[in-house]
Amino acid sequence: MQSPRRxxxxxxxxxxxxxxxxxxxxxxxxxxxxxxxxxxxxxxxLHNASWSGGASGAPIFVYCxxxxxxxxxxxxxxxxxxxxxxxxxxxxxxxxxxxxxxxPFGGQNGPKELAFCSAEQxxxxxxxxxxxxxxxxxxxxxxVVVFGGSYGGxxxxxxxxxxxxxxxxxxxxxxxxxxxxxxxxxxxxYDIVSNAFKREGEECFEIIRNSWTAITEAAEQxxxxxxxxxxxxxxxxxxxxxxxxxxxxxxxxxxxxxxxPYAANFTMPLPAYPVRKVCQAMVNSPVASSILQRIYxxxxxxxxxxxxAKCFDLDDDPHGLSGWNWQSCTEMVMPMSSNSSxxxxxxxxxxxxxxxxxxxxxxxxxxxxxxxxxxFGGHDIKSALRNFGSNIVFSNGLLDPWSGGRQAMNDxxxxxxxxxxxDGAHHLDFRWSRKDDPQWLIEQRExxxxxxxxxxxxxxxxHRQNVFVI
Amino acid sequence: MQSPRRxxxxxxxxxxxxxxxxxxxxxxxxxxxxxxxxxxxxxxxLHNASWSGGASGAPIFVYCxxxxxxxxxxxxxxxxxxxxxxxxxxxxxxxxxxxxxxxPFGGQNGPKELAFCSAEQxxxxxxxxxxxxxxxxxxxxxxVVVFGGSYGGxxxxxxxxxxxxxxxxxxxxxxxxxxxxxxxxxxxxYDIVSNAFKREGEECFEIIRNSWTAITEAAEQxxxxxxxxxxxxxxxxxxxxxxxxxxxxxxxxxxxxxxxPYAANFTMPLPAYPVRKVCQAMVNSPVASSILQRIYxxxxxxxxxxxxAKCFDLDDDPHGLSGWNWQSCTEMVMPMSSNSSxxxxxxxxxxxxxxxxxxxxxxxxxxxxxxxxxxFGGHDIKSALRNFGSNIVFSNGLLDPWSGGRQAMNDxxxxxxxxxxxDGAHHLDFRWSRKDDPQWLIEQRExxxxxxxxxxxxxxxxHRQNVFVI
Numbered sequence: 008m009q010s011p012r013r014x015x016x017x018x019x020x021x022x023x024x025x026x027x028x029x030x031x032x033x034x035x036x037x038x039x040x041x042x043x044x045x046x047x048x049x050x051x052x053l054h055n056a057s058w059s060g061g062a063s064g065a066p067i068f069v070y071c072x073x074x075x076x077x078x079x080x081x082x083x084x085x086x087x088x089x090x091x092x093x094x095x096x097x098x099x100x101x102x103x104x105x106x107x108x109x110x111p112f113g114g115q116n117g118p119k120e121l122a123f124c125s126a127e128q129x130x131x132x133x134x135x136x137x138x139x140x141x142x143x144x145x146x147x148x149x150x151v152v153v154f155g156g157s158y159g160g161x162x163x164x165x166x167x168x169x170x171x172x173x174x175x176x177x178x179x180x181x182x183x184x185x186x187x188x189x190x191x192x193x194x195x196x197y198d199i200v201s202n203a204f205k206r207e208g209e210e211c212f213e214i215i216r217n218s219w220t221a222i223t224e225a226a227e228q229x230x231x232x233x234x235x236x237x238x239x240x241x242x243x244x245x246x247x248x249x250x251x252x253x254x255x256x257x258x259x260x261x262x263x264x265x266x267x268p269y270a271a272n273f274t275m276p277l278p279a280y281p282v283r284k285v286c287q288a289m290v291n292s293p294v295a296s297s298i299l300q301r302i303y304x305x306x307x308x309x310x311x312x313x314x315x316a317k318c319f320d321l322d323d324d325p326h327g328l329s330g331w332n333w334q335s336c337t338e339m340v341m342p343m344s345s346n347s348s349x350x351x352x353x354x355x356x357x358x359x360x361x362x363x364x365x366x367x368x369x370x371x372x373x374x375x376x377x378x379x380x381x382x383f384g385g386h387d388i389k390s391a392l393r394n395f396g397s398n399i400v401f402s403n404g405l406l407d408p409w410s411g412g413r414q415a416m417n418d419x420x421x422x423x424x425x426x427x428x429x430d431g432a433h434h435l436d437f438r439w440s441r442k443d444d445p446q447w448l449i450e451q452r453e454x455x456x457x458x459x460x461x462x463x464x465x466x467x468x469x470h471r472q473n474v475f476v477i
Numbered sequence: 478m479q480s481p482r483r484x485x486x487x488x489x490x491x492x493x494x495x496x497x498x499x500x501x502x503x504x505x506x507x508x509x510x511x512x513x514x515x516x517x518x519x520x521x522x523l524h525n526a527s528w529s530g531g532a533s534g535a536p537i538f539v540y541c542x543x544x545x546x547x548x549x550x551x552x553x554x555x556x557x558x559x560x561x562x563x564x565x566x567x568x569x570x571x572x573x574x575x576x577x578x579x580x581p582f583g584g585q586n587g588p589k590e591l592a593f594c595s596a597e598q599x600x601x602x603x604x605x606x607x608x609x610x611x612x613x614x615x616x617x618x619x620x621v622v623v624f625g626g627s628y629g630g631x632x633x634x635x636x637x638x639x640x641x642x643x644x645x646x647x648x649x650x651x652x653x654x655x656x657x658x659x660x661x662x663x664x665x666x667y668d669i670v671s672n673a674f675k676r677e678g679e680e681c682f683e684i685i686r687n688s689w690t691a692i693t694e695a696a697e698q699x700x701x702x703x704x705x706x707x708x709x710x711x712x713x714x715x716x717x718x719x720x721x722x723x724x725x726x727x728x729x730x731x732x733x734x735x736x737x738p739y740a741a742n743f744t745m746p747l748p749a750y751p752v753r754k755v756c757q758a759m760v761n762s763p764v765a766s767s768i769l770q771r772i773y774x775x776x777x778x779x780x781x782x783x784x785x786a787k788c789f790d791l792d793d794d795p796h797g798l799s800g801w802n803w804q805s806c807t808e809m810v811m812p813m814s815s816n817s818s819x820x821x822x823x824x825x826x827x828x829x830x831x832x833x834x835x836x837x838x839x840x841x842x843x844x845x846x847x848x849x850x851x852x853f854g855g856h857d858i859k860s861a862l863r864n865f866g867s868n869i870v871f872s873n874g875l876l877d878p879w880s881g882g883r884q885a886m887n888d889x890x891x892x893x894x895x896x897x898x899x900d901g902a903h904h905l906d907f908r909w910s911r912k913d914d915p916q917w918l919i920e921q922r923e924x925x926x927x928x929x930x931x932x933x934x935x936x937x938x939x940h941r942q943n944v945f946v947i
Contacts, residue, residue, distance in 0.1 A: 035845075038852075039509035041807035042592030044843045122512030134851050169639060172854025337511035373514045375505075381604050382508075384642025 025088045027054040027081065027100070032139065034104070036111055036123055038131035047111035049132060052081055052100040054088060059095030061146025064470075066463055068152050069174070070100045071133060071166060073159030074331045077102035077109075080159065083273055085439025087154055090456055094463070097149070101136050103129050103159075105330045118370045121333045127382065129162060134170050150466045152459055156180040156434030157409060158331075158339075160401075165383050167399050176398035176462040178455055180434035183409040186341040187379045190386060193344040193357045195411030201351040203263040203282050203408070211286035214301050215259065216351040221298045223248050239303055242318035254321055255302065256352060258309045263408045264433035269443055273433070276313050284308050336366035340376040398462050400455055407433045495558045497524040497551065497570070502609065504574070506581055506593055508601035517581035519602060522551055522570040524558060529565030531616025534940075536933055538622050539644070540570045541603060541636060543629030544801045547572035547579075550629065553743055555909025557624055560926055564933070567619070571606050573599050573629075575800045588840045591803045597852065600632060604640050620936045622929055626650040626904030627879060628801075628809075630871075635853050637869050646868035646932040648925055650904035653879040656811045657849045660856060663814040663827045669878040671821040673733040673752050681756035684771050685729065686821040691768045693718050709773055712788035724791055725772065726822060728779045733878045734903035739913055743903070746783050754778050806836035810846040868932050870925055877903045 030051050037043035059065035068087055072080060081100045091098055102109040105116060105124040112120040133153070141147050153174045155163030160182025167177035185191055205212040225231050226248035235251055236244040245251050265273040266282045278284045289305035296304070310319055335341065342359065345352040359376060366372045380386055403410040436451050500521050507513035529535035538557055542550060551570045561568055572579040575586060575594040582590040603623070611617050623644045625633030630652025637647035655661055675682040695701050696718035705721055706714040715721050735743040736752045748754045759775035766774070780789055805811065810832070817824040829846060836842045850856055873880040906921050 037510070038848070039595060039597045040507070040592045041595045041845065041848075042588050042840070042842055118512050122510045125509060125511045127509045131852065138847070138851055168641075170852075170854075171638075172856070172858070173851075370512070372512055375511065377608070378508070378511075381608055381643075382601065382640075384640075386642070388642070 025054065025085075026056060027052045027098070032101075032136050034132050035135060038128055038135070045111075047104070048109070049104060049136065050077060050102040050108045051136060052077060052098075052102075054091065054098035054100075057091035057095060058097040061141070061144045061149050063095065064148045064150075064467065065095035065097070066152055066459075067137070067141070067146065067149050068094070068096045068098050068154060069133065069137060070098070071153055071155035071159045071162035072101050072103040072106070072109075072129075073155065073157060073162065074103060074106055074334065076107035078107070080156070083434075084154065084156065084437045086437045086452060086455075089440050090452075090459075093456065094459070097144075097146075099137070099140065101133055103162075104132060105333075116330070116333075118333075118372060121330070121370070124330060124333055125338055126162060126165065126334075126379075130166050130169060133162075133166060134173055137173055148470070150175045150463060152462065153177045154180075154437070155182065156437050157182065160184075160434065164399050164401065168383065175466050176400075176459065178400045178402070178459070180402045180437045181404060181407050181409050182401060183341070183411065184383070185385050185388065186409070186411065187385050188342070188377060190380070190388075191411050193342050194346040194349060196341075196343050196408050197345045197350040197352045199408040199411055200260055200263040201349065203266055204259065204286060204351060207283050207286035208290060210290050211305075212351050214289050214298060214305075218255075218298050218302045219252060219353040222251055222302075225299060226251075235299075238299060239306075240316075240318050242320050250321060252353065254319075255306060258306050259351075260408060262309055266407075267435055267438070268445055268448075269441060271438070275309060277309065278312060281308065281312075333370060333372070336362075336370055336372045336374055338375050338378045340374045340379075342376070398458075400458050402434075402436050402451065402455065404433060404435050409433060495524065495555075496526060497522045497568070502571075502606050504579075504602050505605060508598055508605070515581075517574070518579070519574060519606065520547060520572040520578045521606060522547060522568075522572075524561065524568035524570075527561035527565060528567040531611070531614045531619050533565065534618045534620075534937065535565035535567070536622055536929075537567045537569060537607070537611070537616065537619050538564070538624060539603065539607060540568070541623055541625035541629045541632035542571050542573040542576070542579075542599075543625065543627060543632065544573060544576055544804065546577035548577070550626070553904075554624065554626065554907045556907045556922060556925075559910045560922075560929075563926065564929070567614075567616075569607070569610065571603055573632075574602060575803075586800070586803075588803075588842060591800070591840070594800060594803055595808055596632060596635065596804075596849075600636050600639060603632075603636060604643055607643055618940070620645045620933060622932065623647045624650075624907070625652065626907045627652065630654075630904065634869050634871065638853065645936050646870075646929065648870045648872070648929070650872045650907050651874060651877050651879050652871060653811070654853070655855050655858065656879070657855055658812070658847060660850070660858075663812050664816045664819065666811075666813050666878045667815045667820040667822045669880065670730055670733040671819065673736055673878070674729065674756060674821060677753050677756035678760060680760050681775075682821050684759050684768060684775075688725070688768050688772045689722060689823040692721055692772075695769060696721075705769075708769060709776075710786075710788050712790050720791055722823065724789075725776060728776050729821075730878060732779055736877075737905055737908070738915060738918075739911060741908070745779060747779065748782060751778065751782075803840060803842070806832075806840050806842045806844055808845050808848045810844045810849075812846070868928075870928050872904075872906050872921065872925065874903060874905050879903060 030053060031048040032051060033046045034049035035043075036045040036047050068091065070077075070080060070084055070087060077100050084100075087098050090096070104111060105121065110116075111123060116124075137151055141149060141151075151174045153163040153166050154177070155161070155166075157180075160179035161184045163177040164179040164182055164184055167174050186196070201212065204215060222235070225235055226245075228234070232245045232247070235248075239251065261274045262277075262282050262285055265271065265275075265277055266280060267273075267277075269279045271277060271279075285305040285308045288308050289301040292301045292304045310316065331339070340359075340362070342357040344357045345354050347354040359374075363374055366374050435448065436455065440449075440452065500523060501518040502521060503516045504519035505513075506515040506517050538561065540547075540550060540554055540557060547570050554570075557568050560566070574581060575591065580586075581593060586594075607621055611619060611621075621644045623633040623636050624647070625631070625636075627650075630649035631654045633647040634649040634652055634654055637644050656666070671682065674685060692705070695705055696715075698704070702715045702717070705718075709721065709724075731744045732747075732752050732755055735741065735745075735747055736750060737743070737747075739749045741747060741749075755775040755778045758778050759771040762771045762774045780786065801809070810829075812827040812829065814827040815822040815825050829844075833844055836844050905918065906925065910919075910922065
C-alpha cells in the first residue's frame with residue numbers, strides 16, 4: 008500500500024489566480040465487503056479561495072473524478088472555478104481510485120487489486136469523503152452539488168440517483184449513461200464521430216473510409232509494415248496493420264470529442280476546430296498525394312500539432328487512462344459496432360463473446376454487460392425515473408460522439424431534470440470561460456448556473472421552513 | 478460451496494390453498510467486486526397460483542427476505558398471499574444470503590465468509606434475481622412492488638430508493654430505517670417495550686423493573702446460579718447472572734414485537750395479547766410468590782406457551798437468526814440505551830467502544846456505525862428525500878418497539894410517500910387476514926392495497942401514453 012501523505016497541502020496553481028491544495032483521505036478499500044477493514048490514501052484537491060465557510064451554508068461543489076489523474080480533470084473543468092465566486096462555493100476534486108495518485112496498491116495492479124476498481128466503490132468513496140469533510144469543516148448545513156464530465160458525468164448523475172441524501176443536484180456533462188446493453192443502437196457512437204468529419208466535407212469522410220483497405224493492402228506488400236511505420240513516422244515498427252488502424256481510429260474518436268471552437272489541450276494540444284483542420288490537411292494535400300499520405304497529413308495535426316514529436320509511440324498514456332481497460336472488461340461494457348453505410352470506420356459487428364474471451368485472457372475477468380443497467384437503470388428510463396432523478400442537468404454537445412444516448416433520454420427528464428443540448432464537443436461547457444466563447448456557450452453556462460441557483464434556493468427555503476414548522 | 482439444487486420445485490403448502498414452489502438461482506457472490514466471478518445458489522419461493530402472466534402486465538410482488546429462513550417469513554406474510562388474487566400477482570420470496578438455505582459457503586461461516594453478508598449485497602441479489610426472472614418469464618412489462626417487514630422492511634424501502642428502475646413502490650412494515658447513529662434517541666426502543674408492559678398495569682412494569690436486582694442478589698448466594706437455573710427450569714446451569722438477564726430481556730422484547738390481538742406463532746407460539754398474558758401471570762401469582770417466581774410465571778408464557786418444553790436452552794435459534802450478530806457488528810449498528818426513569822430494563826448507556834471491542838474479539842470486525850446513513854441516508858431525511866422516496870408506505874405498529882424511528886419521518890413522506898400508524902405490533906399488517914381481525918386492521922390493509930393500486934395504475938397509464946406518444 009502506498010503510504011499516506013497527509014498535511015502536504017502545498018498550494019498549486021492551475022492557472023493564474025486559481026490555486027488549489029492537495030490532500031489525502033484515509034478511504035475504505037471495500038465499502039461493500041463489511042469485513043474488509045483496509046484503508047488507502049485517496050487524493051483530493053481543494054479550492055477554497057471563494058468559500059464563504061460552512062457556517063454561512065455556502066455550497067460545496069464536488070467534481071466526481073473519473074478515469075485519469077484528477078489534476079488533469081481539474082484543469083479541464085475551469086467552469087467550476089469560474090462559478091465558485093458566484094456561490095461562495097468550496098470546490099472539492101476527489102480522485103477516482105486506481106487513477107492518478109490514488110493507488111490502493113501503489114500502482115501494482117493485477118486483476119486481484121483491480122477487483123476494487125468499480126463505479127460503485129468510487130461513488131461510495133465520494134459519499135464517505137464528502138460526509139467526512141462536512142463534519143471536519145463544520146459544514147453540515149452546506150448543500151452539495153456534484154459535477155462530472157464523460158464517465159465522471161455518469162458518476163455525477165448516478166451519485167444524485169443513489170445518494171440523494173448527500174447531493175442536492177448534479178451537472179452531468181457528456182455522460183453516456185445509456186450506452187449500455189441495447190439501449191442505444193450499437194452504431195451510434197461511430198456514426199457521430201463520422202458525422203463530425205462529414206460535416207467538414209464528403210471528401211474528408213471518403214478519404215478516411217477508403218483508407219482502411221489501402222492500409223491493409225500496403226501492409227501485405229514486402230516490407231509493408233516497415234514502410235508503413237516509416238510513412239507514419241513511428242518510433243518503432245508496427246507489428247501488424249491493426250496497430251496502425253487502432254491508432255488512427257483512436258485519433259478520429261478523440262478529435263470528435265475535442266472538436267472545440269478554440270485551440271485547447273484536452274487529450275493533446277490541438278488547434279481550434281481540429282476536425283476541420285485535420286480534414287483540410289487531408290483534402291489539401293498536394294494533388295498527387297496517395298491516400299495514405301493524406302491520412303498521415305491529417306493525423307499529424309492530431310498527434311503532432313505542436314511539431315515537437317520526432318516520432319510517435321503507440322502506447323502513450325500521459326493521463327493514466329489505462330485502468331479503463333479493466334473497467335470496460337468488467338462493468339463498463341458499452342457495445343458498439345460500425346455500419347459501412349453510415350460510418351467512415353471499418354465495418355464491424357459487436358461480438359460480446361469475443362470481448363469476453365479477450366477479457367478472460369487479459370484479466371481472468373468475466374464482463375458483466377447487464378450489471379450497470381441492473382444497478383443504475385437505463386432501460387425504460389422515461390417511466391422508471393419519473394418520480395426520481397430530480398435536479399440533474401444532462402448537457403450534451405451534439406458534436407460529441409458520446410451524446411448518442413441523449414435521444415433516448417429526451418422527454419424523460421423534462422419534468423424533474425433537464426436535458427440540454429449544445430452545438431459543441433465533449434463537455435465543452437465545463438471548460439474555462441474565455442473572451443472568445445461563442446454566445447450559445449455563454450448562454451449554456453448561464454442556464455446551468457441558473458439551475459444550480461434554483462436547487463440551492465429550494466434547499467435553503469426548505470431548511471428555513473423547518474426552523475419554523477418543527 | 479453448497480451445490481445448486483435446481484428443478485426441485487416441489488409444491489409445498491404454507492396453509493391450505495396457498496402452495497409455493499422452491500427454487501435456486503445462481504447468484505453473484507460479490508456484486509461490487511467486479512473481479513469476483515463466484516456464484517452461489519440463492520433460494521427463492523414462488524407462488525404463481527394467482528398470476529395472470531407476464532403478457533398481461535400483471536405485477537410481481539417481491540418479499541425482501543430478511544435475517545432468517547425465508548419459509549418462516551413467507552408463513553408470516555400471509556398478506557401477500559391474501560391480496561395476490563386481487564392483482565393477478567406473482568409472489569416471489571428471495572431468501573437473504575447467509576440465512577436459511579441460501580448459504581454461499583454451505584453454512585460454514587467465519588468472518589471471511591460473512592464478509593459477503595451485507596444489506597447492499599442482499600439488495601443487489603434482489604435486483605439481479607428480479608431482472609433475471611422477468612426475462613425468463615417474458616414479464617418485462619410486469620411492474621414490481623417490493624414488500625418487507627422489520628429488517629426486510631428496511632430492505633424494501635432502501636430497494637425502492639436505490640433501485641427505482643426496478644421497483645415501482647415499496648411496502649415497508651415496521652422498518653426502523655432511522656434507528657442509526659443519533660437520529661432517534663438511544664432510549665426509544667426500550668422505552669416502547671416498557672410502555673407495552675406498562676399499558677397492562679404499573680404493577681407488571683414494576684415487578685420486571687425490580688427483578689434485576691433480585692436476580693443479581695440471588696446469583697451471589699451460595700449455589701445461587703444453580704438455584705436460579707432450577708427455578709427457571711433451564712436444561713443446563715447459568716454461567717453467570719447475565720445469561721438469565723439477557724434471556725429475560727430478549728423475551729420481553731419479542732413479546733412486545735409479537736403483541737398481536739390473536740394467538741400466533743411468530744418467534745414462538747403465543748396467546749393473543751401475549752404481553753397482557755405475561756403480566757397477568759406475574760401479577761396473579763399466589764400472593765406469597767417471590768419476585769423471581771413471578772418473573773418465571775410470566776416468562777413461562779413466552780418460552781413455553783404450549784407446555785411442551787421440559788426445560789429451556791439458552792441458545793435456541795429455530796429460525797436461524799444468528800447471522801444478525803455479524804450484521805450488527807459491521808453495518809447494522811443500532812445504538813440503544815436504557816433509562817432508569819422510563820424503562821423497565823436495567824439501566825445502561827450505549828458504549829460504542831465496548832461494542833467495537835466485542836466485535837473485534839468475536840469476528841475481527843470493526844463496526845461501521847455511520848455507513849448505513851452514508852449509503853442510505855437518514856439524517857435530515859425530511860429535506861433529503863423531498864424529491865425522492867416516492868411510493869413507499871411505511872407502516873408502523875405503535876406497540877412495536879421498532880416504531881421509534883417513525884416520528885422523525887413524520888411529515889417528510891407526506892407528499893410522495895405515506896407513513897401509516899396502527900395500534901398493533903411488529904408488522905401485524907403483513908400477517909394472514911382472519912375472521913377476528915379488528916376493524917382498524919382491515920382498514921389498514923385496505924389502505925395499503927389502495928396505495929399499490931395507485932402505483933400500478935400510474936405505471937400502466939404512463940406506459941399506455943408512451944405507446945401513443947412515441
